[in-house]
Amino acid sequence: MAVRRHIERAWRDASVAFGFEEIDGPTFEYLELYTAKSGPGIVKELFSFKREGGDSTYALRPEFTPTLARMAAARISTLPLPVKWFTMPSFFRAERPQRGRLREFQQWNVDVLGVGGPAIDAEVIGVAVAALERLGLTPRDVRVKISHREAARAWVLSMGVSEQNVPAAFDLLDRKPKMEKAAYERAASEIGLLFRDAAEIKGESLDALRCALDAAGLAEWYDVDATIVRGLAYYTGTVFEIHEASGAERAVAGGGRYDGLVELFGGPSTPAMGLGMGDVVLGLLLADRGLLPKDGADLLPRPDVFIISGGDDAAERELPRMVASLRKQGLHVRHSYKATRNVGKLLSDASKQRARCAVILGPELASGSVKLKDMGSGEQRDVQVANLAETIGALRSRA
Amino acid sequence: MAVRRHIERAWRDASVAFGFEEIDGPTFEYLELYTAKSGPGIVKELFSFKREGGDSTYALRPEFTPTLARMAAARISTLPLPVKWFTMPSFFRAERPQRGRLREFQQWNVDVLGVGGPAIDAEVIGVAVAALERLGLTPRDVRVKISHREAARAWVLSMGVSEQNVPAAFDLLDRKPKMEKAAYERAASEIGLLFRDAAEIKGESLDALRCALDAAGLAEWYDVDATIVRGLAYYTGTVFEIHEASGAERAVAGGGRYDGLVELFGGPSTPAMGLGMGDVVLGLLLADRGLLPKDGADLLPRPDVFIISGGDDAAERELPRMVASLRKQGLHVRHSYKATRNVGKLLSDASKQRARCAVILGPELASGSVKLKDMGSGEQRDVQVANLAETIGALRSRA
Numbered sequence: 033m034a035v036r037r038h039i040e041r042a043w044r045d046a047s048v049a050f051g052f053e054e055i056d057g058p059t060f061e062y063l064e065l066y067t068a069k070s071g072p073g074i075v076k077e078l079f080s081f082k083r084e085g086g087d088s089t090y091a092l093r094p095e096f097t098p099t100l101a102r103m104a105a106a107r108i109s110t111l112p113l114p115v116k117w118f119t120m121p122s123f124f125r126a127e128r129p130q131r132g133r134l135r136e137f138q139q140w141n142v143d144v145l146g147v148g149g150p151a152i153d154a155e156v157i158g159v160a161v162a163a164l165e166r167l168g169l170t171p172r173d174v175r176v177k178i179s180h181r182e183a184a185r186a187w188v189l190s191m192g193v194s195e196q197n198v199p200a201a202f203d204l205l206d207r208k209p210k211m212e213k214a215a216y217e218r219a220a221s222e223i224g225l226l227f228r229d230a231a232e233i234k235g236e237s238l239d240a241l242r243c244a245l246d247a248a249g250l251a252e253w254y255d256v257d258a259t260i261v262r263g264l265a266y267y268t269g270t271v272f273e274i275h276e277a278s279g280a281e282r283a284v285a286g287g288g289r290y291d292g293l294v295e296l297f298g299g300p301s302t303p304a305m306g307l308g309m310g311d312v313v314l315g316l317l318l319a320d321r322g323l324l325p326k327d328g329a330d331l332l333p334r335p336d337v338f339i340i341s342g343g344d345d346a347a348e349r350e351l352p353r354m355v356a357s358l359r360k361q362g363l364h365v366r367h368s369y370k371a372t373r374n375v376g377k378l379l380s381d382a383s384k385q386r387a388r389c390a391v392i393l394g395p396e397l398a399s400g401s402v403k404l405k406d407m408g409s410g411e412q413r414d415v416q417v418a419n420l421a422e423t424i425g426a427l428r429s430r431a
Numbered sequence: 432m433a434v435r436r437h438i439e440r441a442w443r444d445a446s447v448a449f450g451f452e453e454i455d456g457p458t459f460e461y462l463e464l465y466t467a468k469s470g471p472g473i474v475k476e477l478f479s480f481k482r483e484g485g486d487s488t489y490a491l492r493p494e495f496t497p498t499l500a501r502m503a504a505a506r507i508s509t510l511p512l513p514v515k516w517f518t519m520p521s522f523f524r525a526e527r528p529q530r531g532r533l534r535e536f537q538q539w540n541v542d543v544l545g546v547g548g549p550a551i552d553a554e555v556i557g558v559a560v561a562a563l564e565r566l567g568l569t570p571r572d573v574r575v576k577i578s579h580r581e582a583a584r585a586w587v588l589s590m591g592v593s594e595q596n597v598p599a600a601f602d603l604l605d606r607k608p609k610m611e612k613a614a615y616e617r618a619a620s621e622i623g624l625l626f627r628d629a630a631e632i633k634g635e636s637l638d639a640l641r642c643a644l645d646a647a648g649l650a651e652w653y654d655v656d657a658t659i660v661r662g663l664a665y666y667t668g669t670v671f672e673i674h675e676a677s678g679a680e681r682a683v684a685g686g687g688r689y690d691g692l693v694e695l696f697g698g699p700s701t702p703a704m705g706l707g708m709g710d711v712v713l714g715l716l717l718a719d720r721g722l723l724p725k726d727g728a729d730l731l732p733r734p735d736v737f738i739i740s741g742g743d744d745a746a747e748r749e750l751p752r753m754v755a756s757l758r759k760q761g762l763h764v765r766h767s768y769k770a771t772r773n774v775g776k777l778l779s780d781a782s783k784q785r786a787r788c789a790v791i792l793g794p795e796l797a798s799g800s801v802k803l804k805d806m807g808s809g810e811q812r813d814v815q816v817a818n819l820a821e822t823i824g825a826l827r828s829r830a
Contacts, residue, residue: 033454034453048732054436092458124458154751158755248755249759359557
């Protein structure tokens with residue numbers, strides 16, 4: 033959970049900096065919502081169920097976009113545009129768990145609906161990069177690979193691929209990174225697709241996207257790559273994926289422009305651009321780059337103070353009161369649940385729990401004061417109980 | 432989502448102040464996990480499903496405790512005690528949605544496992560109170576109603592209820608707040624349960640709990656109430672519920688000691704105390720007390736700055752660069768997506784979006800500066816672009 037919350041914080045902070053608002057939808061939807069977007073083939077990848085005595089079939093959500101399109105179709109005509117939404121809930125896929133793919137996972141979704149154009153495309157790609165930067169990744173660790181449906185189409189037609197073979201050419205480009213060179217060349221020559229460098233793809237729409245990305249300060253993060261195809265029936269313009277720089281692992285994120293989807297769900301024609309970024313591949317990448325502490329401990333909240341009773345009656349009576357009072361003042365307070373009153377052993381527990389300081393309740397209580405030990409510097413001094421919360425608060429903000 | 436995150440923040444902050452660590456489990460479990468705790472009657476309240484070609488039945492989680500007991504049974508012998516865990520995920524109940532009960536809802540769970548005693552019981556009740564206090568509730572708004580299984584048993588036996596009628600007496604006490612006085616008296620006299628004030632329940636175990644609650648500074652929050660019974664087969668000591676002070680609405684929270692549960696799930700005998708607090712009744716209560724802004728807007732992040740282009744070429748070129756650069760420096764930055772360059776209209780948009788300040792890109796850009804308007808005071812001045820992030824940051828921390 034410490035790692036998951038660390039990743040979520042980067043997603044949330046980037047979303048807020050870019051002016052997105054958080055939404056959520058239900059964890060399960062009618063099955064038809066997913067087949068409407070992806071066809072009946074999706075069913076075997078879903079956890080779906082009927083209720084006893086009911087006719088409807090439901091499915092645990094495998095992705096957010098159909099929910100988003102349904103919500104947008106119902107409401108977008110009443111909302112100020114653009115709608116800028118993000119969400120980061122759990123999703124479910126009924127497939128064999130493997131490296132980079134789990135049955136239950138978190139995914140961040142960011143979408144802009146109602147306004148189109150390359151500046152919006154760059155804003156969505158920009159928020160993804162901003163989250164990755166907050167997690168410590170650089171353009172040497174990850175690459176944003178961009179393409180554009182129109183440019184890719186013009187590009188393959190310019191090589192001599194026939195109109196009817198354009199889908200086959202896209203399919204082949206999509207599979208190119210996983211194919212043997214010889215097999216790719218054989219299949220490509222059959223449909224007239226030349227063996228050109230996928231970075232050579234050109235076109236006006238792609239130029240406009242590059243301009244917008246450069247203006248948004250993203251020049252060093254992206255590469256043009258015609259092998260980025262993604263859902264053929266779904267994306268209508270810009271498409272992109274974010275990959276580990278050497279090409280290891282699955283995509284960290286992906287998305288693009290899907291101007292037809294809200295209409296498919298019964299809404300008005302609506303420009304739309306979005307991205308999805310899961311926690312699983314991203315977590316593997318962060319761990320690989322040493323950007324996650326091995327046991328996650330450094331990501332956990334540190335106790336502000338650990339309170340120790342020296343064992344006399346006054347100290348035993350004071351301990352629960354002081355714990356409650358300092359917590360009420362907003363401090364993260366711990367104490368030992370052990371029977372021992374050996375102060376040395378208890379200080380060692382305070383240190384193991386990474387407390388910033390320790391309070392020792394001893395004979396000084398008679399004069400209204402306690403010993404306060406800074407666990408970082410080892411420095412120890414007497415502090416009046418009345419000033420304790422303030423003194424500990426100051427130690428915390430200094431750390 | 433703004434309201435949900437506001438409530439979650441109170442739950443999380445209270446949990447951390449009390450030294451609890453966050454965990455999560457899967458959204459669905461084997462159905463048997465729930466019938467093992469609650470019997471076959473629970474099935475009709477669950478969303479359950481089988482996978483095609485599979486034998487197992489799964490259920491969306493209706494509560495967290497069985498997952499917690501399963502996890503504890505498997506691991507508790509290897510963990511330092513006490514284990515202090517919290518979680519706040521989604522849960523699901525297949526019942527007709529009604530006021531205070533939704534099919535999908537969030538619930539905060541807090542549990543202490545491995546160490547028993549009244550001080551632990553008071554700590555769990557204390558963390559619930561701390562969260563409610565952070566949300567602005569006082570002992571005049573909510574009451575913690577406490578009872579204790581042993582004390583309740585001794586109390587009903589002392590009235591002359593026979594050993595075999597103890598469960599019937601508990602059941603009757605549980606229903607008492609919802610029954611007509613005459614009906615209650617008739618049923619009570621049949622089993623020898625006298626019509627005594629439920630606050631009169633006494634006993635050593637209850638005295639120890641009251642001492643611990645008082646030491647933890649909770650004296651003004653709780654009432655003793657023998658009608659608090661909860662799951663008969665499940666709780667073994669302290670039981671409590673938190674209710675709106677006048678008794679309106681369902682319980683805001685409930686919990687108690689369940690020392691037998693980890694053993695039931697195949698683990699070692701383990702003292703355990705926990706609570707659950709849902710977001711639905713709590714949300715109704717906060718709204719009723721005026722502790723939630725009506726449209727939730729005050730709970731949304733406020734933009735630090737809204738950037739406006741006056742319309743000349745230099746300003747149009749600078750706008751996307753400045754937006755990207757200020758966001759990169761951690762600021763929440765917005766701008767207009769409209770075609771208009773009417774500065775007055777755009778300042779009005781900045782105000783509607785509650786931006787703390789606005790930047791106007793005008794002819795001053797030629798000398799490297801922009802107009803910065805404090806949207807609170809209305810004050811306006813020229814600021815060098817190089818100093819802009821710092822100046823806006825200072826405005827934000829002053830606000």
